[in-house]
Amino acid sequence: MIKQAIAASLMTLLPVMAAAESHGMAGDAEKGERVFRKCQACHAVGEDAKNKVGPVLNGIIGRTVASVEDFSYSTVLADMGAEGKTWTEEDLAAFLEKPRDYAKGTKMAFAGLRKEEERADVIAYLATFSEEADGGS
Numbered sequence: 001m002i003k004q005a006i007a008a009s010l011m012t013l014l015p016v017m018a019a020a021e022s023h024g025m026a027g028d029a030e031k032g033e034r035v036f037r038k039c040q041a042c043h044a045v046g047e048d049a050k051n052k053v054g055p056v057l058n059g060i061i062g063r064t065v066a067s068v069e070d071f072s073y074s075t076v077l078a079d080m081g082a083e084g085k086t087w088t089e090e091d092l093a094a095f096l097e098k099p100r101d102y103a104k105g106t107k108m109a110f111a112g113l114r115k116e117e118e119r120a121d122v123i124a125y126l127a128t129f130s131e132e133a134d135g136g137s
Helices: 002-024 029-038 075-082 089-097 116-126
Strands: none
Touching: 029 116, 089 116
16 A cells, blocks of 8 residues: 555656756756856857857857858868758757867867756857847858
8 A cells, every 4th residue: 555655656746856857957048148158258149249269159059060151160060060960959068068079179179067057057048049149140
């Protein structure tokens, strides 16, 4: 009887726990704006964003890798783009964790964001910028 009650409780809680876990992965754009300060020396977002040492990141999610005009990408990223690879949230998270492990040979010198929460937050922040924010590049 106790085993059945425990099993019933677990079955009731599993969907709630799964929902809570997936919500926790969502990221907070406001916090992401603060985390993005680490990126601003090389990247820009927003209406008047221009390429710097790194490309403009407006519209990054869903965009083909290495597709910003007038930016010279590393061979590894250019090859990914030529193969049609796009930046998903999962791929961005992996890249942001350790760029040189994700794309061996990347020119990106940034060591990475070790905390999963920071990666989720900065991705949520980047998601607030459409490709049109910089004139479509």
